[in-house]
Amino acid sequence: MESIFFIVVAAVAVISSLLVITCKNPINSALSLVMTFFCLATFYVMLDAPFLAVTQVIVYAGAIMVLIIFVIMLLNIRTETAKRSSHAVFAGSALGIFVLFQTCLFLMRGGMTGAPGPLDHAAIVKAGHVELIGKALFTDFLLPFEITSILLLAAIVGAVILAKKKI
Known part of the structure; x- marks a missing residue:
């Protein structure tokens, strides 16, 4: 059941993060970023780190996003009407796919070091x-x-x- 919930939250996080960069309206991008922050807070709860989850919601989804939306409204940013050049979109997509491939390769080949830290799970x-x-x-x-x-x-x-x- 946890793995299904993780997959659903991960899918929502990926979709909302894609909406952050594809929305033409800056307010819609900011709201999609808020949704991504909530998904990240859900991941923290799943990792048994409730303090980080609450901090994520209060600081990022609350204060920082209010500041960003305030700046967007204060500066009166208009939506982009010019068509993007195809070579810039292709270069950005190629770079993103390369970074994704490298990250997946690193995660598959890498492993935990097993080095003990100053605190173990019982102390935490x-x-x-x-x-x-x-x-x-x-x-x-x-x-x-x-x-x-x-x-x-x-x-x-x-x-x-x-x-x-x-x-």
Whole structure:
């Protein structure tokens, strides 16, 4: 039953990700991206990582997509009316098929290293996902976390300044 559910969610994820790049309307592309994020959150739940699933929904499907849709509406992006050149579509398709082939080849030939990490499954279950992630985020990775928040703030300020010049 799990494998059937996985196949259905994977098919929805692939279809919605294809809609992200094929929709001519940017709002429809953004909504398809939200659906892809929800499918990814479902995969996290299936991998027994509920914290990552909730974070995926709150941060990406919620906050980041609201920001993207706000920027699309603020900048008043028009739909593409010009016809795409066939050689660019062919080159992009060929590159995508090559990358897909290489990924499948890597996954079939590759294997798990079997190297033990600092935490095993029993320690993760005992302490909990959220506690371990929070401890690592606010001790070992505090500086990258804060730099990321400053970069996001700079991007928002830059988008507002660019939009103000056109108004």
